[in-house]
Amino acid sequence: MSVVGFDLGFQSCYVAVARAGGIETIANEYSDRCTPSFVSFGPRNRSIGAAAKSQVVTNCKNTVQGFKRFHGRAFSDPYVQSAKSNLVYDLAQMPSGSTGIKVMYMEEEKVFSIEQVTGMLLTKLKETAESALKKPVADCVISVPSYFTDAERRSVMDAAQIAGLNCLRLMNETTAVTLAYGIYKQDLPAPEEKPRIVVFVDLGHSGYQVSVCAFNKGKLKILATAFDSDLGGKDFDAILVNYFCEEFGKKYKLDVKSKPRALVRLYQECEKLKKLMSANSSDLPLNIECFMNDIDVSGKLNREQSLLSNIGVSLRGELEQKSLKGEDIYAVEIVGGASRIPSIKERISKFFGKELSTTLNADEAVARGCALQCAILSPAFKVREFSITDVVPYSVSIKWNSAAEEGLRYEVFPKNHAAPFSKVLTFYRKEPFTLDAYYNNPKELPYPTATIGQFLIQNVVPQPSGESAKVKVKVRVNVHGVFSVSSASLVEVVKTAEGEEPMETDQAYFNLPGVYCSSLLFQTSAEDAKQEKKNDQPPQAKKPKVKTKTVELPIENNLHWQLSSEELNTFVENEGKMIMQDKLEKERNDAKNNVEEYVYDMRDKLHGVLEKFVNETDRDSFSLKLEDTENWLYEDGEDQQKQVYIDKLAELKDELYDHLDELEVTRVGKQVNDAMVWMNTKMNQQNNQDLTLDPVVKVAEIQAKTKELYSACNPVVSKPKPKVEPPKEEKTENGPVNGQEGTENQPSNPDKAASTGTEQETAENKLPEMDID
Numbered sequence: 001m002s003v004v005g006f007d008l009g010f011q012s013c014y015v016a017v018a019r020a021g022g023i024e025t026i027a028n029e030y031s032d033r034c035t036p037s038f039v040s041f042g043p044r045n046r047s048i049g050a051a052a053k054s055q056v057v058t059n060c061k062n063t064v065q066g067f068k069r070f071h072g073r074a075f076s077d078p079y080v081q082s083a084k085s086n087l088v089y090d091l092a093q094m095p096s097g098s099t100g101i102k103v104m105y106m107e108e109e110k111v112f113s114i115e116q117v118t119g120m121l122l123t124k125l126k127e128t129a130e131s132a133l134k135k136p137v138a139d140c141v142i143s144v145p146s147y148f149t150d151a152e153r154r155s156v157m158d159a160a161q162i163a164g165l166n167c168l169r170l171m172n173e174t175t176a177v178t179l180a181y182g183i184y185k186q187d188l189p190a191p192e193e194k195p196r197i198v199v200f201v202d203l204g205h206s207g208y209q210v211s212v213c214a215f216n217k218g219k220l221k222i223l224a225t226a227f228d229s230d231l232g233g234k235d236f237d238a239i240l241v242n243y244f245c246e247e248f249g250k251k252y253k254l255d256v257k258s259k260p261r262a263l264v265r266l267y268q269e270c271e272k273l274k275k276l277m278s279a280n281s282s283d284l285p286l287n288i289e290c291f292m293n294d295i296d297v298s299g300k301l302n303r304e305q306s307l308l309s310n311i312g313v314s315l316r317g318e319l320e321q322k323s324l325k326g327e328d329i330y331a332v333e334i335v336g337g338a339s340r341i342p343s344i345k346e347r348i349s350k351f352f353g354k355e356l357s358t359t360l361n362a363d364e365a366v367a368r369g370c371a372l373q374c375a376i377l378s379p380a381f382k383v384r385e386f387s388i389t390d391v392v393p394y395s396v397s398i399k400w401n402s403a404a405e406e407g408l409r410y411e412v413f414p415k416n417h418a419a420p421f422s423k424v425l426t427f428y429r430k431e432p433f434t435l436d437a438y439y440n441n442p443k444e445l446p447y448p449t450a451t452i453g454q455f456l457i458q459n460v461v462p463q464p465s466g467e468s469a470k471v472k473v474k475v476r477v478n479v480h481g482v483f484s485v486s487s488a489s490l491v492e493v494v495k496t497a498e499g500e501e502p503m504e505t506d507q508a509y510f511n512l513p514g515v516y517c518s519s520l521l522f523q524t525s526a527e528d529a530k531q532e533k534k535n536d537q538p539p540q541a542k543k544p545k546v547k548t549k550t551v552e553l554p555i556e557n558n559l560h561w562q563l564s565s566e567e568l569n570t571f572v573e574n575e576g577k578m579i580m581q582d583k584l585e586k587e588r589n590d591a592k593n594n595v596e597e598y599v600y601d602m603r604d605k606l607h608g609v610l611e612k613f614v615n616e617t618d619r620d621s622f623s624l625k626l627e628d629t630e631n632w633l634y635e636d637g638e639d640q641q642k643q644v645y646i647d648k649l650a651e652l653k654d655e656l657y658d659h660l661d662e663l664e665v666t667r668v669g670k671q672v673n674d675a676m677v678w679m680n681t682k683m684n685q686q687n688n689q690d691l692t693l694d695p696v697v698k699v700a701e702i703q704a705k706t707k708e709l710y711s712a713c714n715p716v717v718s719k720p721k722p723k724v725e726p727p728k729e730e731k732t733e734n735g736p737v738n739g740q741e742g743t744e745n746q747p748s749n750p751d752k753a754a755s756t757g758t759e760q761e762t763a764e765n766k767l768p769e770m771d772i773d
Contacts, residue, residue, distance in 0.1 A: 001380040002137040004129045005176070005370025006122065008144070008156070010068045010206035011233070011337075012036050013121065014364050015129050016371035018381055023371045025364045026132040034363065035128065038065045039120050041105040045585035046578060048124040060088045060264050062103040066234070069206060070099045070114045071159075072151030072561050073447070088260040098561055106581075115155055115563060116571050119162030123579065126163055138166045139378065141370040144481075145207050146172040146393055147227040149445065150452050151561040153482050158563050162571045168377045170480040174200050174211035175390050176369025177335055178220050181360060183372055183386050188217045195221070196330045201348055201356075202366075203336040205233040212324065219387040223324075224416050227393075229446040233274070233338035240270040240301070244286065247299050254292050262292045277303040278340045303342065331357045335365045392417045396452065396483050397440040398475070400433060411440060412475055413483070422476040422486065428468035432460045435473070437483055453559035455485040460553065463493060471553070488553040584642075591645035596633055598649055599626050625652065664716045671712045675705065 003018035013035045016025045027033050030050050040052035040063040047055060056063045066087075073080050075093035084091050092102040092111045100111040122142075129137045142165075144156055153170055160167040177200050182188065189196055195214035202209045208231040212223040244266060245256045256262050269286055276284050283302045291297040334348065334356045349356050361368070373388070375381040392413045399409040412423060427433065437452040439445055463469050470491040477483050563571075603626050606619050614622075629652060637648070685696045 001378050002129070002133060002135065002139050003371060003374045003378045003381060004133075004137050004140040005367050005372070005374050006125050006140055006142045007173075007176075007364075007367035007370060008068070008118070008122070008125075008142055009037055009366075010066060010204060012205075012363075013125055014367035015125050015132075016364065016367035017129060017133055018371050018375040018378075023368050023375075025361075025367055026128065028128045029131070035125060036065075037068065037121055038063060039067075039117055040064075041103040041110075043104075043107045045582045046105070046120060048120055056268075057261055057264055060260050062089065062105070064089050064101050064103065064117060066206070067101060067114055067117050069229075071118070071155040072149060072153075073099050074449070074561070075099045077447075077449075079446075088264055096561075096563075096567075113563075113571065115159045115162060116575065118156065118159035119571065119575055120578070122160060122163035122165060123575065126165060138164070139168055139374065140165050141169045141171050141176075141374040141377070142167050143173045143176050143366050143370050144170050145227070145229070146174050146209050146211065146225050147207065147229050147446060148481070149394070149439070149447050150482050150559075151447075151449075153480055154559065154562055157480065157482075158568055158571075161568060162575050164572075164575075167480075169373055170482075171370055171373055172211075172225075172390060172481065173204075173366045174202050174209050174225065175222060175388065176366045176373065177202060177333070177360065178211060178213045178215075178222070178369070179372050179386070179388060180365045180369035181333060182213070182215050182220050183384060185215065188215050191216045191218065197223075197324065197328050198330050199332045199352065201332065201334045201336075201339065203232060203334070203338040203341075203344060205337060207232050218385050219389070221389040221418075222391045225391060225393055236274055236338065236341065237267060237270050240274060241266055243301065244270065244299055248291075248297050251299075252295055252297055254295065254297070256292065259292055265291065273301065274341075277301070278342060326353045329354065333357045333360055335360050335362045337363060390419045390481065391415075392419050392421075392477055393481070394439045394444050395441055396437060396477070398435050398437050400427075400435050409440075412437075413477055415441070415444070417477075419477045419481060420479045422474055425473045425475060427471045427473060429457075429460045429471050430462040430468050432456060432458050435485060437475075437485075449560065451560045452483055453557060453562070456556040456558070457485075457488045458554045458556060459551075460490060472550070485555055485557075488555055489550040490553055492549050492551060494547050494549060588642040588645070591642045591649075592633070592637075592640070595629065595637075595645050595649050595652075598652060599630050599633075602626060602652070659721045660716060660719060664719075668713045668716050671709060675709045678705065 005016045005023075007014040007016075014025055014033060015035070016023055018024075025033050028035050028049060032050065035049040036053040038049065038052035038056065040047040040055040040059055042055075042059065042062070046052075052063055053065075056065070069083070070080060070091075074097050075091065076097070077099070080091065080099050090102040092100045094100040094111065094113055098113065100113050101117055102109065102111050104110070126137050126140075129140075140160070142156065142160060144153060148156075156170060157167055178198075181198070181200070193216065195216050198213050198215060200211045200213060202211075206229075208228040210226045212225075214221045214223055241263075248254045248256055254262075256266060265288060269288055273284060273286055281303060283300045285298065285300045287296070287298045289296050329352060332348065332352050332354050334345065338344065339362055345356055372383070375383045376386065392415060395411055395415040395417075396413040397409055397411045401408075410425075412425075413419075413421070433456075435455045435457070437455065439450040439452065442450040457471065457473065460469060460471055472489050472491060473485060474487045475483070476486040478486075603623065606614060606623060606626075611619075629648065632648075637644070682697045689696060
């Protein structure tokens with residue numbers, strides 16, 4: 001079973017895996033542990049990660065980045081429309097009304113959903129993990145920002161399914177960091193003692209998140225979260241870009257934003273400048289050659305200039321709500337790529353009145369926390385017991401309508417309520433009814449629509465007496481942080497004869513002391529377990545006159561921006577086709593590179609190690625052939641099918657020994673090397689010996705060694721090529737009967753005939769040998 005954690009970042013991704021030695025962040029094919037969150041579309045294939053980022057200038061219209069913020073959003077969303085004007089690539093509306101990305105792929109205009117594009121990125125991360133683990137990867141834990149809504153979380157889950165991944169848990173990024181921090185601590189307070197309060201600040205490329213966490217031995221509990229989804233490293237890049245756009249406009253009369261390619265180049269240079277500014281306080285230059293209209297541009301900037309005056313910290317209200325003071329906080333841990341900016345560190349430190357702690361890897365802590373969570377959930381690893389209690393980021397309410405109860409509303413999970421968690425609600429109904437779930441404080445959302453979804457409780461019927469039936473509905477926030485109506489049941493009252501044993505009662509069925517059940521919290525405390533055991537005993541009614549039974553009710557879900565199963569299946573199928581196309585294109589390019597590599601390699605050898613073994617005429621002839629092949633590669637052979645390159649390489653190679661078995665060739669090589677070692681050893685011994693003494697080796701010994709070498713090697717190197725003859729067709733007058741030839745060709749000797757039949761039967765029963773070549 002694979003144990004993998006994916007940090008699915010806005011700008012870059014990290015992959016961590018669990019191994020016997022612990023958690024390890026793995027490198028991609030470029031030996032880099034950071035994989036850029038870029039996908040580039042070309043006329044023949046896709047490029048993902050570092051290969052896609054390298055095309056951001058040359059193929060800017062078809063290279064997409066920053067698509068993570070469009071998950072679960074409508075195309076008409078004001079946020080999408082405002083971001084659209086700052087993008088180099090094009091957005092488009094999907095048939096469902098959600099946001100899609102329009103690119104040219106396989107020389108056709110295509111519109112991909114955000115789930116598909118994220119699925120492509122996850123496919124790349126999955127391949128990276130499989131390459132490191134040397135086995136298939138399916139089970140994983142994926143990180144998401146703590147401020148993601150239900151629609152965004154479900155969208156990421158769909159993307160994981162498109163990539164062929166089984167996401168065991170969608171984990172909040174700051175919660176993953178708290179796990180990576182706390183599970184290794186040996187000095188945490190005992191469960192009954194006052195917890196250790198640690199604040200975690202995560203400032204990434206696109207979001208700013210803060211979590212207050214309480215640690216005890218073997219468990220952590222998130223107390224509060226705060227976030228700003230519009231504050232991150234990208235905003236600092238934008239500030240620098242806008243500054244230089246204005247400066248170049250005045251200095252060189254250039255409208256940078258009118259040229260997408262120039263704008264992309266400026267973003268790249270400003271990102272580099274930002275990193276330099278984090279480590280240097282002096283003036284730093286920015287120079288770009290042939291920036292626009294063949295004009296070279298230059299400028300300079302230092303971090304003391306007041307470019308970041310609008311950065312603030314938004315946790316004061318949360319701390320006041322939890323009655324936390326500065327002295328209650330044990331440490332303030334800071335992670336995230338943008339946390340390296342000195343002015344940010346200074347402001348956060350000043351707010352908490354504490355020196356900041358940087359014991360965690362700023363870039364890799366999230367991925368490592370996800371891998372740890374996956375190891376906890378996996379039976380493949382034995383991990384120290386460590387329970388995690390997260391929180392609900394936004395208050396969730398439900399509303400319903402009925403004849404007697406018009407437009408009633410109820411807050412099911414207030415903000416910062418523990419999660420995962422389940423509650424059971426009781427309704428009295430005579431007919432099917434609908435529950436609408438929504439976020440009841442839209443001002444908290446980085447999202448214009450507060451709707452979560454609609455849930456229709458079906459098959460509700462009145463009691464036999466005509467009265468309203470009791471309906472138990474279980475609502476839940478699961479491990480992914482997603483709200484759902486997980487089950488519903490109808491409680492039927494059935495009259496019984498006096499003295500009859502009661503059926504399982506309502507309390508025993510739900511195992512609840514009341515309507516709301518603390519024992520349904522996934523991480524139960526010791527007190528909860530005792531209460532649960534106590535409640536497990538059914539009421540001792542000696543002579544009940546009624547009994548109850550429960551009937552499970554079907555629920556029809558209508559979730560906001562949820563992909564249908566048909567759409568999802570289509571996306572999964574299309575991803576498989578694109579993976580195959582990428583594989584075919586890679587094989588084609590590899591075949592082409594093999595030809596080019598052979599041309600350069602043999603050209604060097606002809607004038608190097610092989611020069612003494614080739615006469616001048618053959619060398620000139622072969623050199624000319626190599627030159628012709630090289631010219632063909634850059635002209636007619638620039639874009640050919642895979643088989644053409646394979647045939648071209650076969651033309652160049654000497655086929656004299658192609659028929660030899662690889663094992664035989666290896667054996668010959670070993671014999672020759674052994675003989676060479678023996679000869680060199682004897683020569684060294686002879687050179688170091690006085691000439692008056694007998695030689696270390698005699699002629700007879702040399703002749704014996706030579707004969708041994710020839711007898712071992714000659715049969716192999718002189719082995720003739722096998723002759724391939726077409727099978728002879730023997731026609732009979734009446735044709736074959738049941739696979740055997742006619743009676744005219746049967747042998748007259750019965751003993752011989754019997755023997756032939758046995759041999760044929762043995763041949764038929766013998767399994768065919770595989771042709772390894």
